[in-house]
Amino acid sequence: MKKVFLVLIASILFLSLTPTANDTAQAKAMWGKIELKEGMIGKVKIVKDTYQYSISKRKLKKGSKLKKGKEYGVYSYSKNYGGVYKIGSNKYVKKSSSIKYYKVPQSASLNFKKYNGNWFTSAKSQPGVGVNLEFTSNTKAKIDLYGIWWSMPDGSNARESDASGYNITFDKNGVGKVTFIESRAGNKGVATVKLSDNKVTLTVKYPSSYVENEFLDSYIYEGTHKLVPRKF
Structure with a gap:
């Protein structure tokens, strides 16, 4: 009976931490008709039907x-071949009156909304550390941190640490910092x-200048954690 009760408690804990479909869906950062992706320097808009090219043996090959x-993201520009914009892997469009080039505006390049959602050290259900990001603008978000620990195979002794209700601002390099107190x-x-x-x-640090609880450890473990979209 005691074991069943512990399993029930663990199940409730997992459900309380499990995000909804809306939480895990990462919002796309749109720029006109296309998704703004990292590495883009601009986009081209086709103003008159034209052709896509590839490069083979140092020659342009019409595709x-x-x-x-139509609009296409641009990742680089070369003056070779009369000027070509790279729009994909070995995919180019020639500079001409048939296209119009737009440089990525600063306001668009600093849009981190696609990171909206729940991130964890593993996509699967297992102990780890995670963050939930809820963006309120292109560079600002509400952030919750949490850590989950258990040693029993069925997770019946699951425990957690939380640090919720904080705000974080990301700089042009996509880096933000927040001071927190875990629960x-x-x-x-x-x-x-x-x-x-x-x-x-x-990356989590507990500076030595801060007073720590000598009897309890946090499950928001110190160290650097690479996170992936949480799927459980």
Whole structure:
């Protein structure tokens, strides 16, 4: 009976931490008709039907037709071949009156809303550390930190630490920092979050200058944690 009760408690804990579909869905950062992706320097809009090219043996090879009105992200520009914009892996469009180039505006490049959601050290159900990001603007978000621990295979002795209700602002490099107090031990720490290449890296430190609870440890473990979108 005691074991069943513990399993029930653990199940309630997991459900309380499990995000809804809306929480885990990462919002796309749109720029006109296209998704703004990291590495883009701009975009081209097709104003008159033209062609896509590839490069083979140092020569341009004509490919499929690009229709008027379409937009494509640009990742680099080369003056070779009369000027070409790279729009994908070995995919180029020639500089001409058939296209119009737009540089990524600063306001668009600093849009981190695609990182909105719940991130954890593992996509699967297991002990670890995570953050939940809820963006309120392109660079500002509400952040909750949490850590989950258990030693029993069925997770019946699960425990957690939380640090909820904080705000974080990300700089142009996608780095933000927040000072927090976690719920289990009352320890005060500093969390640094880095957003890059569709990944979230969380670094947690408990500075020696802060008083720590000598009897309890936090499950928001100190160290650097590489996080992935949480799926459980």
